[in-house]
Amino acid sequence: MSQNLIEKIAQRFAVGLEKGQIVHSGDFITLQPAHVMTHDNTGAVIPKFKSIGAKRIANPRQVVHTLDHNIQDKSEANLAKYAKIEAFSNEMGVDFYPAGRGIGHQIMCEEGYAFPGTVVVASDSHSNMYGGLGVLGTPVVRTDAAALWASGKTWWQIPPVVKVILNGNLQAGVTGKDVIITLAGYFNNDEVLNHAIEFSGNGIEALSIDQRLSIANMTTEWGALAGVFPIDEVTVNWLKNRQTFIEKRGLAGVPSDADGNGVHPRLNGKRITELEHNRPIADADAFYAKEIIFDLSGVRPIVSGPDTVKVSTPVSLMEERDIKINKAYLVSCVNSRVEDIAQAAAVVKGKRIHPDVQFYIAPASSEVLVESKNRGDWQALLDAGATELPPGCGPCIGLGAGLLEDGEVGISATNRNFKGRMGSKDAQAYLASPAVVAASALAGKIVQPSKNDLVKPQGELKEHRKPAQKAQVKILDGFPTVLRGELVFCPQDNMNTDGIYPGKYTYKDDITPEEQAQVVMENYDPEFGTIVQKGDILIGGFNFGTGSSREQAATALKYRGIQLVLAGSFSETYKRNAINNGFLVIEAPELVNDLRTQFDNSKLTIKTGIQAEINFEAAQLAVNGKTYSIAPIGAAAQEIIIEGGLENWVKSRL
Numbered sequence: 001m002s003q004n005l006i007e008k009i010a011q012r013f014a015v016g017l018e019k020g021q022i023v024h025s026g027d028f029i030t031l032q033p034a035h036v037m038t039h040d041n042t043g044a045v046i047p048k049f050k051s052i053g054a055k056r057i058a059n060p061r062q063v064v065h066t067l068d069h070n071i072q073d074k075s076e077a078n079l080a081k082y083a084k085i086e087a088f089s090n091e092m093g094v095d096f097y098p099a100g101r102g103i104g105h106q107i108m109c110e111e112g113y114a115f116p117g118t119v120v121v122a123s124d125s126h127s128n129m130y131g132g133l134g135v136l137g138t139p140v141v142r143t144d145a146a147a148l149w150a151s152g153k154t155w156w157q158i159p160p161v162v163k164v165i166l167n168g169n170l171q172a173g174v175t176g177k178d179v180i181i182t183l184a185g186y187f188n189n190d191e192v193l194n195h196a197i198e199f200s201g202n203g204i205e206a207l208s209i210d211q212r213l214s215i216a217n218m219t220t221e222w223g224a225l226a227g228v229f230p231i232d233e234v235t236v237n238w239l240k241n242r243q244t245f246i247e248k249r250g251l252a253g254v255p256s257d258a259d260g261n262g263v264h265p266r267l268n269g270k271r272i273t274e275l276e277h278n279r280p281i282a283d284a285d286a287f288y289a290k291e292i293i294f295d296l297s298g299v300r301p302i303v304s305g306p307d308t309v310k311v312s313t314p315v316s317l318m319e320e321r322d323i324k325i326n327k328a329y330l331v332s333c334v335n336s337r338v339e340d341i342a343q344a345a346a347v348v349k350g351k352r353i354h355p356d357v358q359f360y361i362a363p364a365s366s367e368v369l370v371e372s373k374n375r376g377d378w379q380a381l382l383d384a385g386a387t388e389l390p391p392g393c394g395p396c397i398g399l400g401a402g403l404l405e406d407g408e409v410g411i412s413a414t415n416r417n418f419k420g421r422m423g424s425k426d427a428q429a430y431l432a433s434p435a436v437v438a439a440s441a442l443a444g445k446i447v448q449p450s451k452n453d454l455v456k457p458q459g460e461l462k463e464h465r466k467p468a469q470k471a472q473v474k475i476l477d478g479f480p481t482v483l484r485g486e487l488v489f490c491p492q493d494n495m496n497t498d499g500i501y502p503g504k505y506t507y508k509d510d511i512t513p514e515e516q517a518q519v520v521m522e523n524y525d526p527e528f529g530t531i532v533q534k535g536d537i538l539i540g541g542f543n544f545g546t547g548s549s550r551e552q553a554a555t556a557l558k559y560r561g562i563q564l565v566l567a568g569s570f571s572e573t574y575k576r577n578a579i580n581n582g583f584l585v586i587e588a589p590e591l592v593n594d595l596r597t598q599f600d601n602s603k604l605t606i607k608t609g610i611q612a613e614i615n616f617e618a619a620q621l622a623v624n625g626k627t628y629s630i631a632p633i634g635a636a637a638q639e640i641i642i643e644g645g646l647e648n649w650v651k652s653r654l
Contacts, residue, residue, distance in 0.1 A: 002283035048146035066104035072400030102365025112266030132213035134231035160289035168297035176211030185312025193223035328441035345377035353385035354444030362389035471619035496547035499524035520556035525604035534561030545574020
C-alpha cells in the first residue's frame with residue numbers, strides 16, 4: 001500500500017510490527033526514535049526515570065541533554081540544578097551541551113542529530129523545527145522522555161497528514177517567517193490542528209534551510225504535530241557544507257560518541273552519500289487527509305498579533321495604525337540563525353535604534369555568534385544600539401532580561417506571542433521577521449523595511465475522505481475485545497485541562513486518587529460529579545484537553561471511574577498523558593456531531609441514557625443502531641493500557 005513521507009519515515013523507526021505490516025495514519029506504533037532531546041527540563045525527567053526503577057540509559061547515543069532555557073539565571077539554585085544535570089549526563093554517558101552552547105533545537109541541527117529521514121523527538125513543542133531538514137520531528141511529554149531513556153522506545157499514533165503545496169517564488173525582502181505567519185493567519189480555523197504537515201510544491205527549491213527551519217518551527221503555532229520538508233538537493237548541499245565546516249573546526253567539543261579517527265559520528269561523507277542514494281520519498285498515489293495549495297508570490301512582509309498567531313496583518317497596513325513599540329527582539333530558535341541576523345544587520349547598519357526602544361538580540365548558538373561576528377553582522381547590530389544576550393531562549397519564554405512590562409508593546413522575531421508569555425499579561429506582543437523587527441526598532445513603531453505593494457494571499461483547502469476499510473485488530477490477552485457503557489456528553493469544544501482538573505490542585509503532590517476523583521471537572525461543571533457513575537463513557541467536543549500539560553486531567557477522570565473518553569478530537573498532549581497513564585481516549589467526530597443534533601448543547605453535562613458498544617477487534621463503535629469506524633487500537637497502545645501506563649510498561653521490560 002502507498003505511503004506519504006510521514007508514514008515512510010515512521011515505518012523506518014517503528015519496531016515490533018507484524019511481518020509485512022505497512023503503517024498509516026491512525027495506527028498506534030512502538031517508536032524507536034533516532035534521538036530524544038531534553039533541555040532544562042532534564043532536571044524534571046531525572047526523577048521520573050529513577051521512579052521507573054531504571055539504573056542506566058538504554059542507549060546513551062540516543063539521548064541528548066542541552067541547557068538553554070534559563071541560562072541567564074546565575075542564582076545558586078539554578079547553578080546547582082545545572083550541575084546536577086551535567087553530573088547525571090556524565091554518569092549516564094549521554095551527550096551533554098552546557099549553557100552557552102546554544103538553543104537545543106539549533107544544536108540538534110548543527111551537530112547532525114536531526115538527520116534527514118529520521119525520527120527525532122524532544123520534550124519541547126518546537127521539535128517540529130527539525131522538519132526543515134526532512135526530519136520527522138515531533139514533541140513528547142516528560143514521561144515519554146523518561147521511558148525513552150530507560151527503554152529506547154515509546155508509543156506514537158501516526159497523525160493524519162496534510163499536504164501543503166507551496167508554489168511560486170518569494171518576492172525580494174520576503175522571508176520564511178512571513179510565509180508561516182501568513183499561513184497561520186490565512187488558514188486560522190484549526191485546519192491543520194493535530195495533523196502532520198508534508199510540504200511540497202515548486203516553490204520549495206528556492207527556500208534556504210534557514211527559511212525551512214523557520215517555517216517548520218512555527219507549524220507548532222499553526223497547530224500541527226510535525227512539519228516536514230522533502231529531502232532535496234538543498235538539504236544534501238547543506239549537510240555537505242556543514243560537514244566541511246565541522247572538518248575545518250575539528251572534533252573538539254563533540255561529545256563522546258566520536259570514533260576517535262577524526263570522523264564526525266553523524267555528519268560524515270559516508271552517511272550523507274547513503275542518504276543521497278536512499279532518500280525517503282512519498283508515493284505518487286499516497287493519501288492525504290487534506291491538501292492546502294498556497295502561492296508564495298502573494299506573500300508580503302506581515303505581522304502576527306497582538307497576542308495570537310491567528311491574526312496576521314501586512315506590515316504596510318500596520319504602518320497606517322501608527323503602533324509605537326517599547327521593545328524589539330531578535331532571539332529564539334525560530335529566527336536567530338546567521339541568515340536572520342544578516343537580514344536585521346542590513347536594515348540597521350549605520351543607523352541608531354530609536355531612543356524609546358530597547359532592542360534585544362541573542363544568537364541561536366555559539367557557532368551562529370562566531371559566524372555572525374566574522375561577517376560583521378553582529379557588530380552592526382551592537383553599533384546600532386542593540387543589547388546582547390547569551391545564546392539561549394531567554395525573553396522568548398519570559399526568562400531573564402528584557403521582559404515586557406505592564407502596558408508595553410513589543411515586536412519579536414520569536415514564535416509565540418501568547419498573552420503573558422514574554423512578560424506582563426498586560427503587555428502586547430507582535431511577531432514578525434527579523435527585517436521587520438529591526439526596521440521597527442529603528443522607527444520606534446511597526447514599519448516595513450522597504451515599500452511593498454499590497455497583495456491578497458491566495459490559498460485553497462481541499463479535504464479528502466479515505467474509504468472505510470474493514471479492520472481486524474489482534475487483541476492481546478488482558479485487553480477487552482468489547483467494552484460497553486453509558487455515554488455522558490460534555491459538548492463544549494476546546495475543553496481545557498483547567499476545566500477538567502483545576503490548577504489550584506495541580507501542585508498538591510499529596511492529593512490522593514480519591515480526592516482527584518472528587519474535584520474532576522469542578523471548573524467546567526460543579527454538578528459533573530453527581531451526574532456521572534462508575535463505568536460511564538465520557539464524550540467531549542473537539543480539541544478536548546487543550547491547555548497545560550498536567551497529567552491529572554487524565555488521571556482524575558480515570559479515578560472517577562470513567563472507562564474512557566471519546567471526543568471529536570484531542571489535544572495531542574492530553575492524548576499522550578492519558579495513554580501514558582493507562583487511560584484510553586478515542587476520536588469519534590461523527591458521533592459528536594450526531595449527538596449535537598439530539599441534545600441541548602447549552603447543558604454542560606448530559607446523561608444521555610444511550611449505551612455505546614466499542615468493538616476493538618473490528619475497530620467499530622455502535623451507538624443507537626449506527627456503527628462508526630474508529631482508529632484501530634494496535635498492540636503498542638494495548639500493551640500500555642494493559643500494564644496500567646507507560647511507566648509500568650517500561651518497568652516490565654527492564
